[in-house]
Amino acid sequence: xxxxxxxxxxxxxxxxxxxxxxxxxxxxxxxxxxxxxxxxxxxxxxxxxxxxxxxxxxxxxxxxxxxxxxxxxxxxxxxxxxxxxxxxxxxxxxxxxxxxxxxxxxxxxxxxxxxxxxxxxxxxxxxxxxxxxxxxxxxxxxxxxxxxxxxxxxxxxxxxxxxxxxxxxxxxxxxxxxxxxxxxxxxxxxxxxxxxxxxxxxxxxxxxxxxxxxxxxxxxxxxxxxxxxxxxxxxxxxxxxxxxxxxxxxxxxxxxxxxxxxxxxxxxxxxxxxxxxxxxxxxxxxxxxxxxxxxxxxxxxxxxxxxxxxxxxxxxxxxxxxxxxxxxxxxxxxxxxxxxxxxxxxxxxxxxxxxxxxxxxxxxxxxxxxxxxxxxxxxxxxxxxxxxxxxxxxxxxxxxxxxxxxxxxxxxxxxxxxxxxxxxxxxxxxxxxxxxxxxxxxxxxxxxxxxxxxxxxxxxxxxxxxxxxxxxxxxxxxxxxxxxx
Amino acid sequence: xxxxxxxxxxxxxxxxxxxxxxxxxxxxxxxxxxxxxxxxxxxxxxxxxxxxxxxxxxxxxxxxxxxxxxxxxxxxxxxxxxxxxxxxxxxxxxxxxxxxxxxxxxxxxxxxxxxxxxxxxxxxxxxxxxxxxxxxxxxxxxxxxxxxxxxxxxxxxxxxxxxxxxxxxxxxxxxxxxxxxxxxxxxxxxxxxxxxxxxxxxxxxxxxxxxxxxxxxxxxxxxxxxxxxxxxxxxxxxxxxxxxxxxxxxxxxxxxxxxxxxxxxxxxxxxxxxxxxxxxxxxxxxxxxxxxxxxxxxxxxxxxxxxxxxxxxxxxxxxxxxxxxxxxxxxxxxxxxxxxxxxxxxxxxxxxxxxxxxxxxxxxxxxxxxxxxxxxxxxxxxxxxxxxxxxxxxxxxxxxxxxxxxxxxxxxxxxxxxxxxxxxxxxxxxxxxxxxxxxxxxxxxxxxxxxxxxxxxxxxxxxxxxxxxxxxxx
Numbered sequence: 001x002x003x004x005x006x007x008x009x010x011x012x013x014x015x016x017x018x019x020x021x022x023x024x025x026x027x028x029x030x031x032x033x034x035x036x037x038x039x040x041x042x043x044x045x046x047x048x049x050x051x052x053x054x055x056x057x058x059x060x061x062x063x064x065x066x067x068x069x070x071x072x073x074x075x076x077x078x079x080x081x082x083x084x085x086x087x088x089x090x091x092x093x094x095x096x097x098x099x100x101x102x103x104x105x106x107x108x109x110x111x112x113x114x115x116x117x118x119x120x121x122x123x124x125x126x127x128x129x130x131x132x133x134x135x136x137x138x139x140x141x142x143x144x145x146x147x148x149x150x151x152x153x154x155x156x157x158x159x160x161x162x163x164x165x166x167x168x169x170x171x172x173x174x175x176x177x178x179x180x181x182x183x184x185x186x187x188x189x190x191x192x193x194x195x196x197x198x199x200x201x202x203x204x205x206x207x208x209x210x211x212x213x214x215x216x217x218x219x220x221x222x223x224x225x226x227x228x229x230x231x232x233x234x235x236x237x238x239x240x241x242x243x244x245x246x247x248x249x250x251x252x253x254x255x256x257x258x259x260x261x262x263x264x265x266x267x268x269x270x271x272x273x274x275x276x277x278x279x280x281x282x283x284x285x286x287x288x289x290x291x292x293x294x295x296x297x298x299x300x301x302x303x304x305x306x307x308x309x310x311x312x313x314x315x316x317x318x319x320x321x322x323x324x325x326x327x328x329x330x331x332x333x334x335x336x337x338x339x340x341x342x343x344x345x346x347x348x349x350x351x352x353x354x355x356x357x358x359x360x361x362x363x364x365x366x367x368x369x370x371x372x373x374x375x376x377x378x379x380x381x382x383x384x385x386x387x388x389x390x391x392x393x394x395x396x397x398x399x400x401x402x403x404x405x406x407x408x409x410x411x412x413x414x415x416x417x418x419x420x421x422x423x424x425x426x427x428x429x430x431x432x433x434x435x436x437x438x439x440x441x442x443x444x445x446x447x448x449x450x451x452x453x454x455x456x457x458x459x460x461x462x463x464x465x466x467x468x469x470x471x472x473x474x475x476x477x478x479x480x481x482x483x484x485x
Numbered sequence: 486x487x488x489x490x491x492x493x494x495x496x497x498x499x500x501x502x503x504x505x506x507x508x509x510x511x512x513x514x515x516x517x518x519x520x521x522x523x524x525x526x527x528x529x530x531x532x533x534x535x536x537x538x539x540x541x542x543x544x545x546x547x548x549x550x551x552x553x554x555x556x557x558x559x560x561x562x563x564x565x566x567x568x569x570x571x572x573x574x575x576x577x578x579x580x581x582x583x584x585x586x587x588x589x590x591x592x593x594x595x596x597x598x599x600x601x602x603x604x605x606x607x608x609x610x611x612x613x614x615x616x617x618x619x620x621x622x623x624x625x626x627x628x629x630x631x632x633x634x635x636x637x638x639x640x641x642x643x644x645x646x647x648x649x650x651x652x653x654x655x656x657x658x659x660x661x662x663x664x665x666x667x668x669x670x671x672x673x674x675x676x677x678x679x680x681x682x683x684x685x686x687x688x689x690x691x692x693x694x695x696x697x698x699x700x701x702x703x704x705x706x707x708x709x710x711x712x713x714x715x716x717x718x719x720x721x722x723x724x725x726x727x728x729x730x731x732x733x734x735x736x737x738x739x740x741x742x743x744x745x746x747x748x749x750x751x752x753x754x755x756x757x758x759x760x761x762x763x764x765x766x767x768x769x770x771x772x773x774x775x776x777x778x779x780x781x782x783x784x785x786x787x788x789x790x791x792x793x794x795x796x797x798x799x800x801x802x803x804x805x806x807x808x809x810x811x812x813x814x815x816x817x818x819x820x821x822x823x824x825x826x827x828x829x830x831x832x833x834x835x836x837x838x839x840x841x842x843x844x845x846x847x848x849x850x851x852x853x854x855x856x857x858x859x860x861x862x863x864x865x866x867x868x869x870x871x872x873x874x875x876x877x878x879x880x881x882x883x884x885x886x887x888x889x890x891x892x893x894x895x896x897x898x899x900x901x902x903x904x905x906x907x908x909x910x911x912x913x914x915x916x917x918x919x920x921x922x923x924x925x926x927x928x929x930x931x932x933x934x935x936x937x938x939x940x941x942x943x944x945x946x947x948x949x950x951x952x953x954x955x956x957x958x959x
Contacts, residue, residue, distance in 0.1 A: 046584055050802040052572070052682040053564040053584045055715050087798050087844075089821055096801020149817075151806065280844040282853070285687035285795060288716050 029056035050094030070107025100131035319349030341378030375409030550596030573617025586680025604635030633660025655906020662929025673913030677712030797840030881929030
């Protein structure tokens, strides 16, 4: 029996639950600030502290953000919703219940398409709902050995959306790709800053395995504490291996919550909360039900920007860009906007794309900067490319100018002028320099005349050196060739 | 001074006539409150700085401060940011809220002076037993019986002209009947609940206790209306209810629920008093007709289930973490258990445990779900009847104020006391208890009307007062 099991091939079944904090200025049911990183318990009031007698006032902006996210993820939008109480006791939960859209989630039946090794895969979204965040427990020392804990309620009541996928994710890599794509889409919509390191994007994974080709579900574990894209992939990879090992030994996976330990690279079973699994959900009688009529939904839909997939298609069709370029350029809304803006002044899509991908992104990466912090304006990049076309500078010099622009944010003309980088395209002047080079290098000249074609390259190099790279390379080639005939 | 025949209007007449009348009257009333407190246990907190409040409103113009120098008491589940708000629970002993309730703000801005915080069933849960952790309020007529909530007693004994209190299944109206005062539970959403400590949020409504319909009307105009601080408060026109009382009720139809007199535990004296009240209504030219409302009699248990479930959730914030009582313990789980075991009273714990059970996955289908369905039926049924008649009349409570011993030991009091009152909470309708003459103890006649037609209820109540006793407006 055990031997048979050992020969079975397993495949993973993965579903993700993603919590995203919304970028509203105030909390979901009160006027407290949502700014991250303040002193503990300085952004609280009777409502978010759950003090008796306080009343929750729904933040309409949070509802709109949830709606915007639902639309961006291709969900159907609910037309009537309640805000429901999920009752359980925990020290980070001030009211003893969390208000969430339990019965009527904002969005259902959505999807996200991801690109896995050049192939498109669709991950379905089961639902997206709006809810409030909890406070944060600050443990003294290790969570298990901590003698006491403190609670910070600054986060309590910050609006969250929870996105639940169908178990469509087929591998740890797909999980990471999905999460990255999801982040890109949500960043486009502007509803969240999606910072995993600050917890404004959090991902839990439900992982199980089953014999390949089977359509049954086996015991799953819920994986928590994965705080980066990399750890999501690593955590799930580890968990798949662990479960496969258990199944190959003919044993059963224990359904439980497991904690990813980044340093050790392993998952461990977490102490289970004593919170009951029976949440006794019912609509909060203090928050009135909300109707989302179609005109409101359309208004929110009209506010949606062009999303990554649409933009990518447009870049390919309108500008004939290769798939790869289109994907890279649309990886953030700001980068795509930069590209679009540059084209307004310099309508050579592929050239602009090359400069952005090979120069701009390389510098940003080296400096660990985002496009938003870039000192070069799209207009300036266009000007630089125009200078090349006009023959004012060579492509090579342009790269030097670009570096200056990246550091200082000056216009390319200013830099070219200041550094005297204007290309020498005056035939008389070039001839004079070429004659000097021929005179100073009789050896290579002889070599060339004797049939060594390579020697020409050396002589061109000498001309460029003498002009500090400013000579027009095509002209140098031509003139030198003529002189040496 | 005979306070029982006093109205706010008359009081202001006295204040205008004599320079020191405001201070003297207020201080007389406060003395009376202190004395009555010793005997009847009305208040949980009497404001030691009451006279300082009086000093501040002295000389204020009545035109600008329509409640200048009017003594008002508040149920102890209505938050003030000055006095303690204990909810009658050990859990909240010495707790001072950072919140000032909407009604408190409205009243004090109008010049009202707050005598103190009145006793109530723990967290308002317990159906006018009058038992809290701190006090057992005694009936102003017979001390061995309960007063229900302290607010009704405070008004009956003239220790405040007005009492504000909450009503989730009828506690306010039942107490009014027990003590012989007028008690109005307005339409759900008529008065903001901002600053009222929740018991059952979908049933709770702040109501008004007074000696007469005139004062009730005056106060209602001042505290009713939309409040952005309470999303369940409704934006409906607020009438000058006081002015509405000038005209006599005309052409009204009142429905009597079929089989009202077959209710178990209905006391003969209550029955007679109610029938006498009906005769008075007929004498006024009001048409009385029988209406059929079979679901109505399911309301006590329906309200108990919904109330218990909401209370279980509403009171989950009493965990010892952030405020209130905290029991000693070794870890978090134990802290919850010890805090809630030691902090809550027996009646309340039983009720909360029932709420947990009724909403649990296992019993949801047996309790909470059918209760919600029954609630809709009761509401639909009453709305249909109220298309035929202008209001429905019932006795307020089937019995006279029960003995102190009974309220402590007899668990069946709750559903029985709620027989006639809880339907108005389930359907969100306005309901008012007006005192009617009985032989030994006060009794109440309840009028239940259409949403936002408090004016009609008050009009009939005012007419009944006039015909049954000395007209207070004379």
